[in-house]
Amino acid sequence: DGGITQSPKYLFRKEGQNVTLSCEQNLNHDAMYWYRQDPGQGLRLIYYSQIVNDFQKGDIAEGYSVSREKKESFPLTVTSAQKNPTAFYLCASSIPGGADNEQFFGPGTRLTVL
Amino acid sequence: ILNVEQSPQSLHVQEGDSTNFTCSFPSSNFYALHWYRWETAKSPEALFVMTLNGDEKKKGRISATLNTKEGYSYLYIKGSQPEDSATYLCAFETVYNFNKFYFGSGTKLNVKP
Numbered sequence: 588d589g590g591i592t593q594s595p596k597y598l599f600r601k602e603g604q605n606v607t608l609s610c611e612q613n614l615n616h617d618a619m620y621w622y623r624q625d626p627g628q629g630l631r632l633i634y635y636s637q638i639v640n641d642f643q644k645g646d647i648a649e650g651y652s653v654s655r656e657k658k659e660s661f662p663l664t665v666t667s668a669q670k671n672p673t674a675f676y677l678c679a680s681s682i683p684g685g686a687d688n689e690q691f692f693g694p695g696t697r698l699t700v701l
Numbered sequence: 702i703l704n705v706e707q708s709p710q711s712l713h714v715q716e717g718d719s720t721n722f723t724c725s726f727p728s729s730n731f732y733a734l735h736w737y738r739w740e741t742a743k744s745p746e747a748l749f750v751m752t753l754n755g756d757e758k759k760k761g762r763i764s765a766t767l768n769t770k771e772g773y774s775y776l777y778i779k780g781s782q783p784e785d786s787a788t789y790l791c792a793f794e795t796v797y798n799f800n801k802f803y804f805g806s807g808t809k810l811n812v813k814p
Binding site: 620628629637 | 705707710733735742743744745746747750790792794799800801802803804805806807
């Protein structure tokens with residue numbers, strides 16, 4: 588059953604700690620994305636990767652880091668430099684330039700920093 | 702950052718009502734406009750992708766239109782059902798960066814039985 592998994596669903600951390608959110612896909616998609624959602628706002632792009640070992644900053648990359656060592660995996664680290672890390676984080680994947688350019692989304696991780 | 706706006710922010714309708722909402726986006730450098738449905742506790746799911754001015758797409762009771770010259774798209778739901786309750790997101794793609802989506806904040810629809 589192909590799809591995108593994100594774990595955990597809920598995550599709590601103390602202020603000042605780095606935390607890594609997991610995103611795995613078995614859709615054989617080259618491109619992967621991380622979005623952040625805050626109440627009343629649209630999804631904002633944090634980082635994206637169109638191919639293994641390459642990634643680009645999105646609109647709100649400050650305080651975040653990513654890696655793309657494998658096609659299936661695109662973990663996001665929320666560092667202590669991120670001023671407002673409490674949010675809902677969504678991971679997505681797509682076939683770059685594929686038909687309709689549809690992005691497929693995971694179920695999300697809600698991060699709360701105490 | 703490109704501005705994509707959706708209105709209204711939320712909508713409450715009775716079962717059987719028809720409804721529509723709007724997505725506004727920059728009219729220049731248009732490549733595609735996507736609509737997603739996002740039900741509570743689920744992942745956003747693609748409804749439509751629209752690329753040509755005047756496009757009309759339909760899936761069951763849901764349809765969408767596109768006007769790229771004036772920069773808007775309408776999503777219509779005919780005869781709303783409680784299972785249509787969800788947040789409807791639109792996302793804009795430009796010719797300068799395929800695959801980079803600019804999302805609106807969504808319209809949250811609640812259909813009361």
